Amino acid sequence: MVTIKEMADKIGVSPTTVSNVIHGKTKEVSQQTIEMVMQVVKDNNYIPNMSARTLAQNSSRIIGVIMKYHQIEEKNAVQDPFHSEIIGALETKIREAGYYMMLYSSDNVEDILKLTATWSVDGLILLGIHAHDCQSIKKQTEKAIVFIDCYFYDDGIPYVNVGLEDMKSTYDMTNYIISQGHTKIAFLSDNRIGVDEERWKGYYQALKDHNINCSEENYIKLDSVPEVLNASLEKLYHRIGEFTALFFASDFYAIKAINYFYDRGLKVPDDISVVGFDDNILGRNIRPRLTTVRQNPSEKGELAVKQLVSILNNEKLDRNNIRVSAKLMIRDTVKNLYNGTSTV
């Protein structure tokens, strides 16, 4: 491993000059010197030492990608198809932008801040972290941060977030379900915070705008713990008569439910209509083809990196809060109550 100093000695110039040439600061370097330096760098297959660089500049070109830590193994952040798609996109874009990606999961603000400081991380991308923690992190560090799917309302501090048109898209999808003759529609999720709350709101608004009665009775909470999920589905199964359509806040649960019904001889959409959200790998590969709201996680990942890099380059952002658009994927799991068909 050659060092800058060694190369400088070899060609009889100063380390400063070598460093300058390496970093393209060649305005004040003679053409001849430039070529000499380029040559040694190449001949010796020079590889920069980032730790030394980081120490000297207090900036590492590392971007910390922080995911929410989940105790439950099957909910291990990366396993969720939505998260893994984003992680993949982040890796690609971070690398292409000339940064390095440190992946870390945590549910603890202190740990996240510590990681940031320990590695002199240049920026942070926070994924699936609770709004409250996001806010707390934002307050405690000056580092560039981009959030994904994080909304905090109760504060004046500006923050950069890449989100989705959650409310609008569930609103639109609910309208579609209604247009197929449904009025008894349930909304199902495993929580009522963050994006899931937004999605509930869109759903709720659509019913309201159609003067369809909607109360907390329409909300069904699913348990995210795998073993307990079946109990939730069993309960759902027994209430099935109350509804003609079920709007799940994620494909994952939609499919779990479809399978649960299938195993009990209940057919989708003949006996009950089902809608999901995400159009993830699961949603895209099931029969009957799932009617769902498509979001593009890669797009979110790309935008997050783009925003972060802009901040790091001190460029002005055209907008702080991006809402990526979603798309209704009308397929085969909603029955048309007027004519009995379900295929588009």
Add this chain to the structure above:
Amino acid sequence: MVTIKEMADKIGVSPTTVSNVIHGKTKEVSQQTIEMVMQVVKDNNYIPNMSARTLAQNSSRIIGVIMKYHQIEEKNAVQDPFHSEIIGALETKIREAGYYMMLYSSDNVEDILKLTATWSVDGLILLGIHAHDCQSIKKQTEKAIVFIDCYFYDDGIPYVNVGLEDMKSTYDMTNYIISQGHTKIAFLSDNRIGVDEERWKGYYQALKDHNINCSEENYIKLDSVPEVLNASLEKLYHRIGEFTALFFASDFYAIKAINYFYDRGLKVPDDISVVGFDDNILGRNIRPRLTTVRQNPSEKGELAVKQLVSILNNEKLDRNNIRVSAKLMIRDTVKNLYNGTSTV
């Protein structure tokens, strides 16, 4: 951000002492000093600077996790459920072991070596990299490396790999298929190298051991490019009469095929039996329940980190090459040709 030196000044000891206490080298430090140091460290919320540490020791506690780079976005390494599960497990275990995870994808040996050197990475975990490149990397660096699913046969150099009983499990599964009365069984995959070749071998051996004729005619190549995959499936559809069972080298393709058949009115397993491999999130969530070979990616990830950490601690490994066991998941997609049933 306090530094060791600052803290040393505050309590009137040397940086050396502070550093020693921080790292538990307290054999030769008085109890009183230890307590003093512990106190300042706590009071000042000291956070170590890893770049400085790395520079001084030439070791960073970073573990580079390298995945194969895929041009095609939908095949983006992390999106594959198998890979994302492993990545999740790796993140957890690396963090728990007190290391940091740098995630990087590449299909270029030079780049991987460069990353390693740039960050003074302590160790490497290579995932899905071609054997040839693995070998080349192994030769060019002294760093600790653990491979996942990488086999190179033609060389004497010892290497550490975490693999699966690919051959044995396809052998067993093929025996099971045969036991259900099938003799016309195809094997399908998108390549014939690495694990897929191993799986083919197991399949082949089982047929041979039953004196069932098996030639290259039994092998059907699937195209991995999403747009072209359908063409492969269309071809398959037309050859369907030649076989009674299809053994796919991965759940992903098994499910793509099942859906393709479904859309053409062909029922699994009534019209054709299907078997997958992986039991991934897709395989686990489809109806009819997929008969497949279950491998546990988390286990692979955990073992890989365990092996790597052992190497880094200079511990002797009990074995270099681990073959994690797989499990046959006999479910509902293979028809019993003797009595016509298919459910277990």
Add this chain to the structure above:
DNA sequence: TTGAAAGCGCTAACAA
């Protein structure tokens, strides 16, 4: 039991 000093590789301020 403790401390002084040198050095890891690089960058930046300043001088020449």
Add this chain to the structure above:
DNA sequence: TTGTTAGCGCTTTCAA
């Protein structure tokens, strides 16, 4: 246009 020097924060050797 180029070079000297100091310093980033930490560890390690050796001396006290």
